[in-house]
Amino acid sequence: MGILDRFFKSHGPDWGVHPDDHKRPAADAPLRTLPVPEKLYIPMQQHVGGPARPVVLVGQAVLKGQLLAEAQGNISAPIHAPTSGRVVAIGEITAPHPSGLAQLAITLASDGNDTWGERQPVVDPFSLSPAEIAKRTAAAGVVGLGGATFPSAVKFNLGKRLKVSTLIVNGGECEPYLSSDDCLMRYRASEVVDGLRIIMHAIGAGDALVGIEENKPEAIAAMKLAAEPFGNVRICPVPARYPMGSDKQLIQTLTGKEVPADARAAEVGVLVHNVSTCAAVHRALRLGEPLIERIVTVNGGAVATPGNVFAPLGARVADLLGFTGLTQEPARLILGGPMMGTLLPHATIPIVKGASGILAFDAREARVPEAGACIRCGSCTRACPMGLLPLEMANHIRAGDLEGALRYELSDCIACGCCAYVCPAHIPLVQYFSHAKGELSARERSKLRNAATRRLVEQRLARLERETREKAAAAAKRKAERDAAKARAAGTSVTEASP
Amino acid sequence: MSNTLRPPLVAAPYAVTPHNVSRVMLWVAAALAPATVFGFWLYGWPAVHLWLITIGFSLFGEALCLRLMQRAAIPVLLDGSALLTGWLLALSLPPWAPWWLGAFGGLFATIIGKQVFGGLGQNLFNPAMVARVALLISFPAAMTVWVAPLPLTNPAAPGFIDGLRITMGGLPAAFDGVTSATMLGHAKTELSRGIDLAHSLVTVGAPADDLSGARAGSLGETASVLLAGGGLLLLVLRIITWHIPVAMLTAIAIPALIFHAIDPTRYLSTASHLLSGGAMLGAFFIATDYVTSPNTRLGQLLFGAGVGFLTYVIRTWGGYPEGVAFAVLLMNALTPVIDRYLKPRIYGRDRRGKALEIAEESTS
Amino acid sequence: MLIAILSLTLLGSLLGLGLGVAAKKFHVEGDPLTAEIEALMPGSNCGQCGFPGCPGAAAAIADGSAPVTVCPPGGKALAQALAAKLGISIDLGEVADQGPQIAAVAEEICIGCCRCIKVCPTDAILGAAKQIHNVIREACTGCGNCIDRCPTEAMTMQPVPVTLQHWIWPKPEMVGA
Ligand code: SF4
Numbered sequence A: 001m002g003i004l005d006r007f008f009k010s011h012g013p014d015w016g017v018h019p020d021d022h023k024r025p026a027a028d029a030p031l032r033t034l035p036v037p038e039k040l041y042i043p044m045q046q047h048v049g050g051p052a053r054p055v056v057l058v059g060q061a062v063l064k065g066q067l068l069a070e071a072q073g074n075i076s077a078p079i080h081a082p083t084s085g086r087v088v089a090i091g092e093i094t095a096p097h098p099s100g101l102a103q104l105a106i107t108l109a110s111d112g113n114d115t116w117g118e119r120q121p122v123v124d125p126f127s128l129s130p131a132e133i134a135k136r137t138a139a140a141g142v143v144g145l146g147g148a149t150f151p152s153a154v155k156f157n158l159g160k161r162l163k164v165s166t167l168i169v170n171g172g173e174c175e176p177y178l179s180s181d182d183c184l185m186r187y188r189a190s191e192v193v194d195g196l197r198i199i200m201h202a203i204g205a206g207d208a209l210v211g212i213e214e215n216k217p218e219a220i221a222a223m224k225l226a227a228e229p230f231g232n233v234r235i236c237p238v239p240a241r242y243p244m245g246s247d248k249q250l251i252q253t254l255t256g257k258e259v260p261a262d263a264r265a266a267e268v269g270v271l272v273h274n275v276s277t278c279a280a281v282h283r284a285l286r287l288g289e290p291l292i293e294r295i296v297t298v299n300g301g302a303v304a305t306p307g308n309v310f311a312p313l314g315a316r317v318a319d320l321l322g323f324t325g326l327t328q329e330p331a332r333l334i335l336g337g338p339m340m341g342t343l344l345p346h347a348t349i350p351i352v353k354g355a356s357g358i359l360a361f362d363a364r365e366a367r368v369p370e371a372g373a374c375i376r377c378g379s380c381t382r383a384c385p386m387g388l389l390p391l392e393m394a395n396h397i398r399a400g401d402l403e404g405a406l407r408y409e410l411s412d413c414i415a416c417g418c419c420a421y422v423c424p425a426h427i428p429l430v431q432y433f434s435h436a437k438g439e440l441s442a443r444e445r446s447k448l449r450n451a452a453t454r455r456l457v458e459q460r461l462a463r464l465e466r467e468t469r470e471k472a473a474a475a476a477k478r479k480a481e482r483d484a485a486k487a488r489a490a491g492t493s494v495t496e497a498s499p
Numbered sequence B: 001m002s003n004t005l006r007p008p009l010v011a012a013p014y015a016v017t018p019h020n021v022s023r024v025m026l027w028v029a030a031a032l033a034p035a036t037v038f039g040f041w042l043y044g045w046p047a048v049h050l051w052l053i054t055i056g057f058s059l060f061g062e063a064l065c066l067r068l069m070q071r072a073a074i075p076v077l078l079d080g081s082a083l084l085t086g087w088l089l090a091l092s093l094p095p096w097a098p099w100w101l102g103a104f105g106g107l108f109a110t111i112i113g114k115q116v117f118g119g120l121g122q123n124l125f126n127p128a129m130v131a132r133v134a135l136l137i138s139f140p141a142a143m144t145v146w147v148a149p150l151p152l153t154n155p156a157a158p159g160f161i162d163g164l165r166i167t168m169g170g171l172p173a174a175f176d177g178v179t180s181a182t183m184l185g186h187a188k189t190e191l192s193r194g195i196d197l198a199h200s201l202v203t204v205g206a207p208a209d210d211l212s213g214a215r216a217g218s219l220g221e222t223a224s225v226l227l228a229g230g231g232l233l234l235l236v237l238r239i240i241t242w243h244i245p246v247a248m249l250t251a252i253a254i255p256a257l258i259f260h261a262i263d264p265t266r267y268l269s270t271a272s273h274l275l276s277g278g279a280m281l282g283a284f285f286i287a288t289d290y291v292t293s294p295n296t297r298l299g300q301l302l303f304g305a306g307v308g309f310l311t312y313v314i315r316t317w318g319g320y321p322e323g324v325a326f327a328v329l330l331m332n333a334l335t336p337v338i339d340r341y342l343k344p345r346i347y348g349r350d351r352r353g354k355a356l357e358i359a360e361e362s363t364s
Numbered sequence C: 001m002l003i004a005i006l007s008l009t010l011l012g013s014l015l016g017l018g019l020g021v022a023a024k025k026f027h028v029e030g031d032p033l034t035a036e037i038e039a040l041m042p043g044s045n046c047g048q049c050g051f052p053g054c055p056g057a058a059a060a061i062a063d064g065s066a067p068v069t070v071c072p073p074g075g076k077a078l079a080q081a082l083a084a085k086l087g088i089s090i091d092l093g094e095v096a097d098q099g100p101q102i103a104a105v106a107e108e109i110c111i112g113c114c115r116c117i118k119v120c121p122t123d124a125i126l127g128a129a130k131q132i133h134n135v136i137r138e139a140c141t142g143c144g145n146c147i148d149r150c151p152t153e154a155m156t157m158q159p160v161p162v163t164l165q166h167w168i169w170p171k172p173e174m175v176g177a
């Protein structure tokens, strides 16, 4: 039956892909700590939403954990000093972004002492009100560490408002090469479990499901042990299939629920948080430590000793690669995983909150196969976890018909990269989609702008018209006055003359 | 670590499947090889020559078009699709057919069947089948001269030079005796002459013979077992999915079962249907052509079933003894329609694309 | 024979039907309506194109009497969008385009003459007599009307910088084209 099973039964989900995961041996290497580099470069935008606004001055001495920049707007996050030292510059540096454009950042020169500033630990976070937990989480600058970097406290409040019943903890980590969440769960399972229980308290969820891919048996064992005392926290091994770590797919696998299009997960009663976020919440509440460090997987063919490194935010990619050593000049640097990560223009770019990994690929891994013509094999359609038709969308985008692509629900695409991964013709499908999404939002912006311009033009015309009217009225009035004066003068003369 | 790495701007994903187009095509060719070699053994040198000529001309046709469009021909030829088209066409021709049949067919397949539409991926119809049908309609006589198997090991079989003479000059009188009809063709002619199957099939191979494949027919209709084996290889390699072959064979088998049960003297048995003609070749290698078949699982089931059913209908009631080519072309024409209406359901939406309702929390 | 003719006829008509449906399916919509084009235009009616405002230019582009490159403030981006809308190909090399630009006042040399204010179609310039003027970035459409009015050349056009928020992935190179 074995052979037949292979064809006729699907194993687990019928979407997604199964790339070579390359997680080991990096995942099994012991966690190392990066010594604090001499200088840290701390970008002001490490999260979704408004960039943080610096509250320190150049030359100012700061302590570890001290606020460097405050949140700006409703959706934003503050940024803290990863070590003690002196602010040496506030200016633009290259952003961790494929464009290589600049971004505002604070440069901090370490004083080598790593002295903590004031911390306010809470002995019993469960005695705090949910609002207070959200406030402290926000103040600690905690954002979603799975890669989305959405401010966590905003999500807590949303969950509370929409009466979420189940907290889903994402320990999927389906991206190949990465093992930072795996490492965290192996070494700090109790922190993760404590953090997720605090989150449950903050959003009022009755139970929690922790989804961990089956290819991480050590993490599953450690988490099971840590969660044992708590009946409402369940550790659920899930099939190892990319993109299992995508919120929507994990929700579907764990609860069978589907998040309706254009709706939020909270609207179907679940909220997803990443395991690293849980640990960060634990530290923020129990230890009063803001988010200033994280575990980063350093992996790839060009790395001499691949593994997980505990690093302060703001350390540069070059610092990390120098620490782990390189066997050769990397042919490509990626921040995050190979499926959805960000291409880095060079290595003098800092680690940010959402940086789960640094991949330094050798020439073989970085090879980009020549794109050919679509052979309509349908692999992309079968792989798409959202059930979209990537080839049709790409065809329309290629022809410049972005609206046509939208009719195929381009906006539902989660940019997971499954389609481009499986495409035997190596068509850069995701780049088509990213281009189209960017172009569409640019058009939306320019439409809004055009409308605003038109309003301004109308207002100006109205003003000009009013001014001419007023001028005319004033002139008419003056004329009338003159006429009246004249008439009066004439009248007197007439009366004088008539008798 | 240099500061000026500046890699070419490529978007994620930075991992790619080990599959690629030429590899897919070459595996398909490999899966075809055993059946082809068996066919060579069965029909001797003329078949080899014809096979070479057909493939050669389909490659030439492709190269010619690319040249005319001022594009480099070599990389496109290397993707293997023209090779496969020519190969499949060769497998569907009478093995001792004259050279110009293969040449014309090969050119027709890649030029009219494929490049006119815009090349790989753009053609609506399976190029090999377009060419086969064009040949069948234009040269019905030449396309229906079949020879009885004359294995290479047989001393009467034509040698290399004789084989070349057959392919280049037509059938010499010396080999006149070997012409024969295919099983399906024979059954059809006899039926139309009023001789029922019970009698007519006595002279031709029955299903038992079919398994070994030693009977008159094209290269690709004799070795059913080898073809099915090749198909299984493609399934194991996940180059094709089971949907089209299974649906197609089932859709041939079921009506065959019913009608054979009703009147065995008029309707061929299921086994004869499945093991003869282009059923196996069609199910595993032709109907599964990526370009001209639907992309979704459901669409593929429908497509396969359509091809199978039409094949049965044409074979049984149509004017031609064999219907796979016509059935494939007909369903090719329907593929865009199938693709349009049988889209996969999008996550978070219903089949019509409307966002799902937000379900009320039933628990808690 | 009859059966053969019938089945071939059937085949032909079915194929024809299929082709027809396919042609419909693959037909990519494109209706270059003046209104749609107008929606793409900057809308400041600056008159640099020589037509009576954006609606005039849109009508001219729609009926083909003006090239898609007619609008200087729109630049390359607009020309591209228009070309895509009309389904034509253009040589972007000819479009003199420094990317989108907006006006800026050099504060040291502005004398507060108020001349620029009068010609701005969107009232994007702030200022009063004998005061330094300034441009509201959000309201400036980059039409450039004000530049020549300035007696001291304090008014210049500056490119709008591309920011992280506005950066767009380039469209992949076409395969084999
Ligand atoms: S279309 Fe979007 S969601 Fe679907 S596989 Fe491609 S990238 Fe993923």
Ligand code: SF4
Residues within 6 Å of the ligand: A373, A374, A375, A376, A377, A378, A379, A380, A381, A390, A391, A419, A422, A423, A424, A425, A426, A427, A429
């Ligand atoms: S996977 Fe690539 S070749 Fe296959 S249908 Fe999709 S886009 Fe075309």
